[in-house]
Amino acid sequence: MLARTRPSLADLYADVAAGWQAGIERLGYPAAYGALFAAAPPGAPGRVLDLGTGSGAFAEAALRAAGRPAEHLALLDTSREMLVAAEARLAGRAPITLHHAPVGTDALPEAGFDTVLAAHVIEHLGDPAGALRWCRARLAPGGRLYLAVSRPHWCTALLRWKWGHRAYRPQAVLALLKGAGFADARHIAFPAGPPSRTSAGYVAVRG
Template sequence: MHNYSQSIAASIDPSSQQTIPMTTYQFGSWRIAISRQLRTKEDLTSQYDAASRSWGRTARRYGLDAAYRRLLVASGAQAALGSIGSKARVLDCGIGSGSLSIALNSILPERLNYCGIDLSGEMLTMADAEMRQAVLVPELRQADILSIPYADASFDFVMAAHVLEHLPEPQHALREMVRVLKPGGMLFVCLTRRSHFGAFIQMRWRTWAITERQGVSWLEACQLNDISFQPIHLRSCAGQASTAFWARRPGGLEHETETTAATTHQEVGS
């Protein structure tokens, strides 16, 4: 059994952005906006440590594994990673119990190199057990998505499920994810969306509820290409409570091929 008790250094202190918008009312010329204070990093860690004990039941109730598989297939993850082979490296940010990594592994022909980070030591212990049961041997670290402990351009595929909406500055985390993503690599994120069930999640966990337009604008701000999204269909009463987004970091083999072709065309033309 691994011990994930190392301390987590604070990466930012956005003191002016410690609230999230909940709802807005308009009465004539009056506009009343209600916001709610975000959970601190320590509070969120404690809450997820406690939630880890029942997280497996929660995942099964809403059919998270099957939902993640459908969206990963739709994103083209098989082709993106299949072309690299067993040397491909995957980073799962806010890995939780490992559901997203296990779902990705289930649609691929061979096992890849999986790494995962999470604030919650209890979740990491569960992820280690669940992933090893799925015949995966992950590298797990207790760390903050706002300060990912890996070098630039380290991973071929970087993903996160229902993590960014907990943060005061989701784009800061996205930039960190893009930083460790190789040129040409794929980013995949699942975000709670505006819906009846999304409002329940927002009240329960004090998260953002994110529209598709917001999600796309965040990815565009990170200068990502080939942006797509689809609602995530969950079981029980959740319905379409989340949206999956995916995109690519510019560059890589495809970019080099296009550059070479353009150069050759110019040489021929001259």
């Protein structure tokens, strides 16, 4: 009998890429992302890096809320299918480069970005502290990191079974940000619906 191999994370995301945006819209995530950027201090984009971009919803919310235009948008994901979907969604908003690479790649310049975004991707990483130090090094001084991170909840426990997501309490995320050298780290709760129960937003500054 042939042993069944578990599909890779990239294969799992390839399978859902076409319907990802519709799925997160049904659950209210793009609206929650909009609320996070509206509640954060005004300013940001400039040169933007979106990690684990998926269909580009977090970057789209950041661009919509920004007090100044995006000069450049770098989209990074380990799923080619997600990168294609994000590029289609964000085309025309800024010059775009696609990076088919993991968080931690050495293909992106140090201090090259004013804004780094990461929604629901830190949870996939074995070394979140190292990933946040890498994010900090990608930011120019004064640049901002925005995160959305899953919180402990029975829904996120189910997600972990399929997707390998971890979940972090807000105090743990704030401690990770401080440990990675970020200043002014803030937790911004999502206002309503599933995102308010299963996830939370954060903003921090590279001092």
